[in-house]
Each structure stands twice: as structure tokens, then as C-alpha cells.
Amino acid sequence: xxxxxxxxxxxxxxxxxxxxxxxxxxxxxxxxxxxxxxxxxxxxxxxxxxxxxxxxxxxxxxxxxxxxxxxxxxxxxxxxxxxxxxxxxxxxxxxxxxxxxxxxxxxxxxxxxxxxxxxxxxxxxxxxxxxxxxxxxxxxxxxxxxxxxxxxxxxxxxxxxxxxxxxxxxxxxxxxxxxxxxxxxxxxxxxxxxxxxxxxxxxxxxxxxxxxxxxxxxxxxxxxxxxxxxxxxxxxxxxxxxxxxxxxxxxxxxxxxxxxxxxxxxxxxxxxxxxxxxxxxxxxxxxxxxxxxxxxxxxxxxxxxxxxxxxxxxxxxxxxxxxxxxxxxxxxxxxxxxxxxxxxxxxxxxxxxxxxxxxxxxxxxxxxxxxxxxxxxxxxxxxxxxxxxxxxxxxxxxxxxxxxxxxxxxxxxxxxxxxxxxxxxxxxxxxxxxxxxxxxxxxxxxxxxxxxxxxxxxxxxxxxxxxxxxxxxxxxxxxxxxxxxxxxxxxxxxxxxxxxxxxxxxxxxxxxxxxxxxxxxxxxxxxxxxxxxxxxxxxxxxxxxxxxxxxxxxxxxxxxxxxxxxxxxxxxxxxxxxxxxxxxxxxxxxxxxxxxxxxxxxxxxxxxxxxxxxxxxxxxx
Amino acid sequence: xxxxxxxxxxxxxxxxxxxxxxxxxxxxxxxxxxxxxxxxxxxxxxxxxxxxxxxxxxxxxxxxxxxxxxxxxxxxxxxxxxxxxxxxxxxxxxxxxxxxxxxxxxxxxxxxxxxxxxxxxxxxxxxxxxxxxxxxxxxxxxxxxxxxxxxxxxxxxxxxxxxxxxxxxxxxxxxxxxxxxxxxxxxxxxxxxxxxxxxxxxxxxxxxxxxxxxxxxxxxxxxxxxxxxxxxxxxxxxxxxxxxxxxxxxxxxxxxxxxxxxxxxxxxxxxxxxxxxxxxxxxxxxxxxxxxxxxxxxxxxxxxxxxxxxxxxxxxxxxxxxxxxxxx
Numbered sequence: 023x024x025x026x027x028x029x030x031x032x033x034x035x036x037x038x039x040x041x042x043x044x045x046x047x048x049x050x051x052x053x054x055x056x057x058x059x060x061x062x063x064x065x066x067x068x069x070x071x072x073x074x075x076x077x078x079x080x081x082x083x084x085x086x087x088x089x090x091x092x093x094x095x096x097x098x099x100x101x102x103x104x105x106x107x108x109x110x111x112x113x114x115x116x117x118x119x120x121x122x123x124x125x126x127x128x129x130x131x132x133x134x135x136x137x138x139x140x141x142x143x144x145x146x147x148x149x150x151x152x153x154x155x156x157x158x159x160x161x162x163x164x165x166x167x168x169x170x171x172x173x174x175x176x177x178x179x180x181x182x183x184x185x186x187x188x189x190x191x192x193x194x195x196x197x198x199x200x201x202x203x204x205x206x207x208x209x210x211x212x213x214x215x216x217x218x219x220x221x222x223x224x225x226x227x228x229x230x231x232x233x234x235x236x237x238x239x240x241x242x243x244x245x246x247x248x249x250x251x252x253x254x255x256x257x258x259x260x261x262x263x264x265x266x267x268x269x270x271x272x273x274x275x276x277x278x279x280x281x282x283x284x285x286x287x288x289x290x291x292x293x294x295x296x297x298x299x300x301x302x303x304x305x306x307x308x309x310x311x312x313x314x315x316x317x318x319x320x321x322x323x324x325x326x327x328x329x330x331x332x333x334x335x336x337x338x339x340x341x342x343x344x345x346x347x348x349x350x351x352x353x354x355x356x357x358x359x360x361x362x363x364x365x366x367x368x369x370x371x372x373x374x375x376x377x378x379x380x381x382x383x384x385x386x387x388x389x390x391x392x393x394x395x396x397x398x399x400x401x402x403x404x405x406x407x408x409x410x411x412x413x414x415x416x417x418x419x420x421x422x423x424x425x426x427x428x429x430x431x432x433x434x435x436x437x438x439x440x441x442x443x444x445x446x447x448x449x450x451x452x453x454x455x456x457x458x459x460x461x462x463x464x465x466x467x468x469x470x471x472x473x474x475x476x477x478x479x480x481x482x483x484x485x486x487x488x489x490x491x492x493x494x495x496x497x498x499x500x501x502x503x504x505x506x507x508x509x510x511x512x513x514x515x516x517x518x519x520x521x522x523x524x525x526x527x528x529x530x531x532x533x534x535x536x537x538x539x540x541x542x543x544x545x546x547x548x549x550x551x552x553x554x555x556x557x558x559x560x561x562x563x564x565x566x567x568x569x570x571x572x573x574x575x576x577x578x579x580x581x582x583x584x585x586x587x588x589x590x591x592x593x594x595x596x597x598x599x600x601x602x603x604x605x606x607x608x609x610x611x612x613x614x615x616x617x618x619x620x621x622x623x624x625x626x627x628x629x630x631x632x633x634x635x636x637x638x639x640x641x642x643x
Numbered sequence: 644x645x646x647x648x649x650x651x652x653x654x655x656x657x658x659x660x661x662x663x664x665x666x667x668x669x670x671x672x673x674x675x676x677x678x679x680x681x682x683x684x685x686x687x688x689x690x691x692x693x694x695x696x697x698x699x700x701x702x703x704x705x706x707x708x709x710x711x712x713x714x715x716x717x718x719x720x721x722x723x724x725x726x727x728x729x730x731x732x733x734x735x736x737x738x739x740x741x742x743x744x745x746x747x748x749x750x751x752x753x754x755x756x757x758x759x760x761x762x763x764x765x766x767x768x769x770x771x772x773x774x775x776x777x778x779x780x781x782x783x784x785x786x787x788x789x790x791x792x793x794x795x796x797x798x799x800x801x802x803x804x805x806x807x808x809x810x811x812x813x814x815x816x817x818x819x820x821x822x823x824x825x826x827x828x829x830x831x832x833x834x835x836x837x838x839x840x841x842x843x844x845x846x847x848x849x850x851x852x853x854x855x856x857x858x859x860x861x862x863x864x865x866x867x868x869x870x871x872x873x874x875x876x877x878x879x880x881x882x883x884x885x886x887x888x889x890x891x892x893x894x895x896x897x898x899x900x901x902x903x904x905x906x907x908x909x910x911x912x913x914x915x916x917x918x919x920x921x922x923x924x925x926x927x928x929x930x931x932x933x934x935x936x937x938x939x940x941x942x943x944x945x946x947x948x949x950x951x952x953x954x955x956x957x958x959x960x961x962x963x964x965x966x967x968x969x970x971x
Contacts, residue, residue: 148915156784290777291759465781467758473697474775481913488911489904496900532915533844536908540851540923543904547897551862554893561649580865583810584858590802591854595847598795603847610851 026630034627037619038514044521047131047142053086054106055128056113058096058121059263065094066121074098077116083109089133097128124267126286143524144269145285146531146602147468149482151475152267152285153293154601156466157258159278164250164460165195165243172197172221174345176236179217185210188231196237198226207232220245250460251278258282261297280462290469297462302350303371303438304396305381307388308425309341331396334421342394342422347384352377358446361439367446368439375434382433389428395438397423482535489539490516497546501553503642504629508549511624515545518616523609533606541613544588548621552577553643566638574626581622585614651891655935656884656943662936663944666825673832680835685842686778688792690785692734694761695775701727707765714764724914729775732761792846796827799850803857811864812951818942819860822933826856830926840918848919852926855901859894859934866890867939868952879949883939898931 058074060066071088074096078085087099098113100106106125114123127150129142147154169192176197177190187210189200201207207225211234215223220242226233238246255274262270262284271283284293309315309328317323319339324330328341352374361368373381385393398420424439470478494512497505519538523530556573564572589611596607633641686693704721707730711719716734724731734757758777765772780788800823808816830849834841866886874882902924909920 158781158783291762294759463781464779466784467777467779469758469774469777471773471775473773474695478913478915481911482916485904485907485911485916489907492903492907493900496903500896532913533847533919536844536912536916536919539904539908539912540901543901544855544897546900547858550893550896550900554890554896558650558889576869580862583865584861586806587803587857587861588851588854590806591799591850591857594795594799594802595850598791598798599843599847600791603843606844606847606851 026627026634030623031627031631034623037518041514041518041521043135043138044140044524045517047129047135047140048520048524050129050131050142052127053099053101053130054103055097055099055126056106056110056123057091057126057128058098058113058117058123059094060121066090066096070096073117074113077113078109080116081108081112083112085109087130091128097126099128099130122263139525141524141527143520143530144527145475145479146529146534146605147283147285147475148470148532148602149475149479149530150285151470151472152283153287153290154466154468155282155284155293155297155464156275157254157280157282157297157462158465159247159251159254159280160461160463161247161250161278164246165238167460168238168243168246169195169197172218172236172238176214176218180210180213183209183213185213193235195243196235199234199236200229200231201234202232204232207234210234247278251280254460254462255280258297279465290467294464302398303353304349304398305347306394306396307343307345307347307384308392308394309343310391311341315339315341331394331420331422333425334397334423340394340422340425342396347393348373348377348381359437361437364439366439367443368437369446370435370437372435373433378433381436382431385428385433386431389431392425392427394422395424395426397421478532482532482539486535486539486542489542493542493546497549501549501643503632504549504553504556504625507625507628507632508546508553508621510628511549511620512542512545514624515613515617515620516542518620519609519613522612522616526608528608529605531602531605533602534609537606537609537613541610541617545613545617545621547584548577548581548617549625551581552622552625556641556643560641560643566641567633570629570633570641574622578622581618585618589614650885651888653888653891654884655887656880656939659936659940659943662932663940666933666937670825670828673828673835676832676835677828680838682831682835682841683838685840685845686733686780686785687843688785688789688841689735690780690782692732692757692761693776693778694732694758695724695777696730696732696762696765697773697775698728698730699771702730704730707732710766711761711764714760716761716764719761734761788843792843795846795850799853800824803853807857807861807864810861811868812947814942814945814947814951815864815938817945818938818940819857819864821941822860822930822938823853823857825933825937826926826929827853829929830922833925834918834922837921839921842918844916845918845922848922849926852923852930855923856926856930856934859930860938862890862893863887863934863939864942871949871952875949879947880943883943887935887939894931894934898927901927 058066058070068090071090074088078098083105084101085098086101087097089097091097098109100109110123110125114121117123131140131142135141173190173192176199177187180187180199185206187199187201187206191198199210201210211223211225214221214234214236218236220239221236222239223234223236226235251274255272258280259272262272262282267284267287269285271281273281275281282293282297287293309325311325314325314328315330316339318325318328318330318341325341327344329344331340331342332338333340353371357370359368359370360366398418426439490512494509497508497512499505501508516538519541523534528534552573555577556569559569559572559576560566562569592607592610592614596604596611599607704723707721708719711717711721711732718734720733722731723729758779762772762774762777800820803823804816804820807819827849830852831841833839834845839845863886866889867883870877870882870886870889871879874885877885905920905924905927908916909924912920
């Protein structure tokens with residue numbers, strides 16, 4: 023008889039123990055919890071635990087556990103949902119607006135397992151409920167606003183260089199400038215080419231007047247799109263943080279898409295409102311021509327360089343120049359404050375250096391003249407019609423919130439006044455979380471309610487248990503002792519598979535469960551191949567021990583070959599699939615790998631120790 | 644428990660021409676079905692809006708339709724899903740109701756808001772209607788998912804083709820691809836026949852089925868190769884027949900266990916894996932047949948020879964082994 027290598031046995035034992043340890047957290051359930059995060063998105067301070075304990079004690083609420091979570095959040099567990107609701111109320115009140123307390127479910131895995139890094143598999147949105155949104159950033163708009171910026175910047179620059187132009191306009195995705203003669207055009211061309219390296223400058227042939235055309239280079243256009251997507255990503259992250267969702271996912275997908283996953287969020291309408299909310303400020307010069315605003319409002323004819331708006335308080339018409347001095351994307355910080363001179367609520371604004379330079383140049387040249395602040399916001403109103411049916415409507419609000427004379431030149435820091443108390447707070451909040459650099463549209467939505475999620479978990483578990491029992495009973499009946507070996511291997515396979523998925527923190531989805539169940543059925547294929555082969559070798563007249571060795575050896579290549587093709591299909595799914603389908607592919611690939619290990623090494627080791635040193639006439643296969 | 648005490652002696656290859664003719668006929672039928680009847684694509688591929696809601700008590704579908712019509716959704720498809728209190732509402736992209744024609748060029752943004760409007764139209768707050776799930780797939784995303792799906796199918800086929808070529812030989816490779824195409828077409832033809840919904844999950848089922856189906860073929864081919872090396876005096880056709888017979892029992896048992904777990908998914912797994920289970924069940928059953936008749940049949944048709952698999956230097960080795968008798 024061959025000596026069975028000890029290392030194989032040891033490896034098997036070690037793998038089994040590790041598997042059991044890391045699969046263990048999945049057996050613990052989840053308890054109702056309150057999750058606390060800072061509204062700024064920063065990690066919670068270390069002394070929050072004491073504050074939480076004090077607040078709960080004052081409210082006579084008993085928590086079962088209270089701990090810091092990965093990702094800088096604090097989680098408090100409770101025994102039942104009523105206590106959880108009461109606690110959320112108390113905590114939100116006691117901790118104030120610097121924190122967001124939200125209802126959640128948290129794992130009851132004991133802390134010693136957590137310290138070893140053993141965590142349960144996170145559940146996908148289809149199992150725990152939540153909102154999945156795929157957003158597309160409007161690239162065309164990002165480019166358009168960049169072109170608009172150049173339409174203002176280039177003439178300003180030429181003026182600074184003392185080069186006169188006669189007309190300016192946007193032509194497609196380029197800016198065109200007209201000049202009185204070819205000499206000025208050539209000067210302008212050289213100057214722009216020197217200072218604006220990101221622009222492709224060319225002379226327009228066949229134009230009535232000497233015309234220069236400046237277009238963004240492809241690299242610059244790509245950079246602008248990248249920037250817009252990145253900026254939106256940051257903005258969305260900030261906004262999502264304020265929703266108080268556990269483990270939200272906000273990530274870029276492809277060139278111009280953003281994936282948003284909000285587990286546990288039950289109200290998709292609220293999510294859409296918050297992410298779609300675009301509030302921004304624009305600082306613009308005021309057209310001071312006497313009576314122009316009134317006549318524009320009356321006749322509807324607005325001067326070509328102006329836009330007509332109304333003031334918020336008195337609803338007076340105001341004409342603002344089309345040129346924007348500074349706007350949302352250039353705002354670095356905004357905080358609510360009280361204007362020391364008037365004692366009214368105000369927002370203190372900080373601009374980035376580009377915005378500050380422009381603001382300083384403008385205010386220096388225009389001391390004593392008025393500057394208007396335009397407030398732009400997209401609102402979603404819910405109204406009820408005659409039948410009491412809710413109607414949600416999207417409304418764009420554009421109002422002038424202040425027209426004030428410039429008292430002195432300013433740049434980086436200044437105040438915007440003329441707001442109400444609550445507005446100052448919300449405006450600064452919205453400005454701080456950043457304006458979206460380009461509009462976004464939702465191109466895919468998948469929302470799963472909590473009841474469907476719970477149903478899916480129950481159904482998946484039932485299917486898995488039923489499948490497991492049927493396979494185990496069948497193998498034991500059909501192959502007797504060798505069938506039992508296969509059953510032990512199958513059990514071990516499940517444990518290792520779950521452990522690996524937990525270690526990788528692969529998200530468990532419904533198709534993922536299907537993958538696990540499928541693995542159950544396919545894993546025993548290796549044992550069927552081996553056992554049938556052993557039977558054949560026995561029939562061929564080999565001694566039991568020799569038949570066993572031959573069976574394992576000859577079946578091995580077949581098992582490997584046949585598994586590779588399933589693996590190829592799973593790998594293709596992994597590459598091309600997304601979301602839940604990727605989850606299925608991962609489970610299938612891991613399942614194939616683990617099943618080969620347990621079905622071959624596992625059963626071989628068992629067979630070795632069970633039949634060691636026995637004189638056998640036949641094998642119980 | 645042993646079903647056969649001996650290896651069965653079924654002359655599979657004698658029926659191969661009849662089987663091939665039958666398969667070609669069925670495949671043509673399935674293709675025709677796919678063209679005429681088409682697949683019942685889910686919104687994953689078609690785009691549109693799907694909302695599932697649960698009422699506290701049973702409702703009449705006409706009442707739900709009435710409410711939706713008042714909300715401006717005239718084209719909504721409304722049906723029961725499970726019980727009479729569980730209702731599924733579908734809207735195709737072109738029938739997406741009032742939100743789609745708000746005329747400000749913002750119709751894409753508006754269609755994501757449809758799901759919200761549907762819930763509002765049902766008066767969710769007042770009547771205690773509970774949202775179970777909302778799915779919205781924009782037309783562009785739907786198109787991309789379809790393209791990705793088709794690419795995935797092709798890549799899987801080519802991946803398997805390359806692997807079998809590498810491990811065996813091109814005649815085997817073509818044989819297994821013929822079987823795979825047959826399985827895929829038959830499975831999708833069946834899905835078209837019963838109009839089972841074809842979603843991303845269903846596609847995953849079809850791909851997983853292809854991987855698994857080929858597993859069958861490989862087990863037979865592996866045995867053919869082994870037998871060709873060891874039984875040098877037997878005719879190739881007989882070797883193939885013997886190999887199929889030798890692996891027959893294993894195929895039956897493996898299929899049995901896989902089918903059992905698939906039926907568990909079918910009966911207990913619920914709606915989200917239902918079509919996945921159907922695709923795989925049909926595929927596994929078809930694969931049993933195709934791994935025997937199609938993959939082996941086509942390989943024989945391509946006039947497979949011993950030399951294709953056993954290089955000359957191996958002949959010497961085999962002869963040496965034959966003399967020694969035992970092969971371990």
C-alpha cells in the first residue's frame with residue numbers, strides 16, 4: 023500500500039478549521055440597530071461611545087451592544103425594533119445635527135470573531151432591500167459650459183493684451199472671434215496659442231471678416247469630462263452621506279456613469295430628490311440702464327447680453343449680464359453666519375483661486391456698482407390633486423437673492439446676504455456638498471422593498487437546504503460508505519466556499535445563492551466520476567486498495583478537464599456581467615475550485631484513514 | 644446500490660445518422676420559433692419600467708388600471724403576480740406616460756421619475772400599498788446589456804472551442820461546439836415556446852448550462868482518448884461506443900444530482916431565479932442527448948482517426964505498456 027502523504031492530511035485539517043472559523047459569522051443573525059455617522063462624512067470621534075451611552079441612559083433605553091464600525095461609523099444594537107425606534111429618536115435629539123442617526127440592521131457576530139477579520143457576507147440589494155441607481159453624467163452639457171467659459175475668458179484675455187476684436191460667438195463646440203483686420207487676427211492667434219495651450223486655434227476660411235476659431239483639443243475635452251464626472255462623484259458622495267445610509271456605494275462606472283447603491287433605503291423618491299437637487303449660486307454684473315429691466319419685463323424683449331430674473335422678496339425684475347463672474351463649481355466653502363452690519367442671516371463664501379482672481383478683478387473695476395447673486399435650484403414639489411392623488415413635479419427656481427453695491431474690492435472670502443435664517447443654513451449645506459459639475463440623468467433603477475428581500479433570503483435558503491438534503495441522501499444510498507465520504511466533502515465544500523466568499527466580502531445576491539445551489543449539484547460530479555471508476559477497476563480485477571488508487575488517479579484528469587470548461591463560462595460571465603450576475607459568476611468559479619479540492623483530497627484522505635490497514639475483499643462503493 | 648452490474652452495450656453510433664437528422668430538424672424548428680415568436684425579453688434588454696406592489700387585501704386589476712389611467716398611464720400592463728394582492732405593473736419605454744413628453748428635452752431624466760409617479764398614482768400613502776420592487780432600465784442601458792450578452796455568449800463558445808482544441812484536437816473541438824450550439828439553440832427555442840421571461844439571470848443560466856453541458860462531452864472524449872491509446876486493435880467507432888457506454892452511468896447520476904438541485908431552485912427559489920432554473924433544466928436534459936449524439940456524432944462525421952489523438956511516439960509507449968499489462 024502507498025504511504026499517504028501527511029501534508030495532505032494536515033492541509034485538509036487546517037483548511038477545514040479556517041473555513042469553519044470564517045464561515046461562522048454567517049450563522050449569526052442581524053439585530054435592529056441605530057447607526058450614527060457624522061453629517062460631514064468624517065469618521066466619528068473616539069469619545070462618541072460615552073456620549074451615546076449617556077444619552078441612552080438618560081432615555082432609559084437598554085442597548086445590547088455599542089461599537090465602532092469599519093468606515094468610521096458607530097453602531098448601537100437593540101433587542102427589538104420598538105427600542106430601536108425610541109433610541110433613534112433620542113440619539114438624534116441628543117447628538118444634534120452634527121450627526122445622522124439612522125435605523126439599520128447590524129450583525130450580531132461576537133467581537134472576537136470580528137477581531138480575527140471574520141465577517142458575514144454582505145447581502146446584496148435584492149436580499150436586504152435598497153435602491154440601486156445608475157446615473158449618467160451629461161457630457162454634452164459639461165462641454166457646453168466649458169465653451170461658454172471660453173467665450174467670456176478669451177475676449178477678457180485679449181482686452182488685457184490690448185488686442186481689439188469686433189465680435190464673438192459660439193459655433194458648435196468652438197468659440198469664434200472676429201477682427202477688423204488680418205494683423206489683429208494674427209496677434210490674437212499668437213497670444214491665445216501662447217497662453218491657452220489646451221485650445222486648437224485656427225483661422226476660419228471664407229468668412230466675411232477675419233475670423234479666428236478656438237476649439238478645445240481632444241485631450242482637453244476628455245479632461246473636462248473626467249473632471250465633471252469626478253466632481254459629480256464627490257458631490258454625490260457628500261449628498262449620500264447625508265441620507266444616513268449604511269455602506270452606500272458611489273463609484274464611477276465606465277467613462278461617464280456613476281453607480282449608486284443605497285442598501286436599506288426604502289424610499290427611492292427621497293434618494294432621487296437628494297441626488298437630483300441642484301442648488302447653486304451665480305455672481306453676475308447688473309445691467310444698470312435705467313428702466314431697462316421694467317421694459318424688458320413688460321415687453322418680453324431682453325437685451326442680447328442680459329438675462330431677465332426677478333428678485334425673491336419684492337418680485338422686481340432685474341437684468342443680469344450673461345457673463346458669470348463666479349459660480350457653484352468655484353465655491354470652496356460656504357458657512358451660515360450673521361452679517362455684522364445688518365444683523366441678518368448670511369452665507370460666508372470662499373472661492374477657489376481662479377474664481378477669486380476673477381472676482382477681485384471685477385470688484386476692483388466696479389466699486390460702487392451693483393452685483394447680483396442668482397440662486398438656482400431644482401425642486402420637486404408634491405401636490406395633491408382633487409382625488410387626493412399625489413403629483414410630483416419638477417420645478418426650476420431661478421431668483422435673484424441679492425443685489426448689493428460693491429463696497430470694496432474682494433476676492434477669496436466674502437458674504438452673501440439677503441437670505442432667511444433657514445435658507446442660509448440649507449443653502450450653505452447644499453453649496454458645501456458641492457454643486458454638480460454637469461447634470462445627471464438616471465439610466466437604470468432597481469429598487470427592492472424590504473419584504474421582497476426577506477422573501478428572497480427565505481426562498482434561497484429553502485432551495486439550498488432542500489438541494490443539499492437530496493444530494494446527501496442520494497449519495498449515501500447509492501455509494502454507501504464512499505457516498506458518505508462525498509457527503510462529508512460536500513459539507514466541507516460548502517463551509518470553505520462560504521468562508522472564501524466572506525473573506526473576500528463578496529456580496530451575496532439571489533443569483534449568487536443560485537450559484538451555491540448549483541455548485542452543490544455539480545460538486546458531487548467529481549465523486550461520481552471517482553466512484554464509478556473505482557467500481558470499474560474492481561470489476562477489472564484490481565485489489566481494493568489498488569482500485570482505489572487507480573480510481574482517484576485516472577479520474578483526476580477528467581475532473582480537471584471537465585471543470586475547466588464550466589470555469590471558462592463562469593469567467594466570461596464575470597467579465598461581461600454586472601451586479602448580481604458577477605456575484606453568480608464569482609460563486610460558481612470559487613465553487614468549482616473548492617469542490618475540486620474537497621471532492622478529491624477530502625474524500626481520498628477520509629478513505630485512506632477509514633480503510634488503513636484493513637484486509638478488504640471489496641470496497642463499499 | 645449498483646444499477647448496472649456490467650457496462651451496458653448500447654450501439655449509440657449506429658443511430659448517429661438518424662439522431663443527427665432529428666437534431667437538425669429540431670434545431671431548424673427552434674430557430675424558426677426564435678424568429679417567429681421571439682424571446683420574451685425582460686426589461687433588462689428591452690428597457691422600460693416595472694413596479695411590483697403588494698396590497699393589504701386582494702384587489703381587482705381593473706381598479707388598479709383605473710387608478711393608473713387617472714395618473715396618465717394608459718398603456719400600463721397590469722397583472723397579478725402570485726396572489727390577488729400582489730400586482731405587477733409594466734410600462735414600455737414608448738408608453739412611459741405623461742413624464743416622457745414634458746417637452747423640455749429632459750425626457751430621460753423624467754422617465755426615471757415614472758416609477759415614483761406610478762406609486763403616487765396608486766396612492767401608496769392612503770391605501771397602504773407596499774412597494775416590493777421597482778426596476779427601470781433606460782433604452783440605452785438595455786441596448787448595451789443586449790450587446791454585452793451576445794458578446795458574452797460568443798466569448799464563452801470561443802473559449803471552450805479553444806480549450807478543447809488545445810486539450811484534444813480540432814475534430815473534437817468542432818464536435819463539442821456543434822453540441823453547444825445545439826444546446827443553446829434548443830434551450831432558447833424552448834424558452835421562446837413557453838414564453839419564459841429572458842432576463843440577465845436567464846442568460847447567466849444559459850451560459851452556465853453551456854459550461855456544464857460541455858463538461859459531459861469532455862468526460863466522454865477523455866475516455867475515448869484513453870481507450871484509443873489502450874485498445875489499439877479495436878475500430879475507432881467501437882472505441883467511441885464503448886467509451887459512451889462506460890461513462891453512461893456516471894452521466895445519468897451526475898445529471899440526476901444537478902437536476903435535483905435545479906428543481907429545488909425551480910420550486911423553492913422564487914421568481915428571481917425561476918427562469919434561470921428553467922434554462923438550466925432544459926439545457927441539462929438536452930445536453931445529455933447532445934453529448935452522446937452530437938459531439939461524438941460530429942466527431943465521427945469528421946472522420947476522426949486514431950492518429951489524430953495518438954502521436955507516433957506514443958505508439959511505442961503504448962506498446963510497451965501493453966506488454967507490461969497493468970497500467971497504473
